[in-house]
Amino acid sequence: MKFLATFILRGRKEAVLVTAVTALLSLIFFPLSYISAAAVGLVTLHIGAKQGLAIAAISAAVMAVLGQLLVGSYLPAVAYLLLLWLPLW
Numbered sequence: 001m002k003f004l005a006t007f008i009l010r011g012r013k014e015a016v017l018v019t020a021v022t023a024l025l026s027l028i029f030f031p032l033s034y035i036s037a038a039a040v041g042l043v044t045l046h047i048g049a050k051q052g053l054a055i056a057a058i059s060a061a062v063m064a065v066l067g068q069l070l071v072g073s074y075l076p077a078v079a080y081l082l083l084l085w086l087p088l089w
Contacts, residue, residue, distance in 0.1 A: 008039050012055065015043050019059040023080050024066055033084060040085045049089070056085040 008015045019039040026033035040059070044052025064077035 004035070005042060008042055009046055012051070012058070015039055015055045016058045016062060019055060019085075020062040020066065023059065023063050023076075023084075024070070027071070027076060033080075036080070037084050037088050041088050044089055052089050056081060056089055060085070 004018070008018050019036050022032045022036040022039070026036060036059075040052055040056050043055045060077045060081040063080065064074040067076050068074050
């Protein structure tokens with residue numbers, strides 16, 4: 001877990017990558033949604049609220065595009081943003 005935390009805090013691209021990929025994979029294996037939310041929370045606590053909100057918004061956009069391509073709907077991205085990431089933020 002320490003490796004994952006240091007990877008998330010390495011930069012914005014890494015945090016978005018972990019957040020969006022684990023959110024998409026959590027559609028198959030739900031406990032991965034905790035890692036997705038923890039990434040947003042870690043960035044918010046460590047760097048600041050503005051960066052945490054940016055990570056959540058960019059991850060939602062990436063997840064919407066990938067969700068549209070893979071699943072055929074962007075609604076999981078909206079649901080994760082509104083129900084998981086914003087309350088945690």
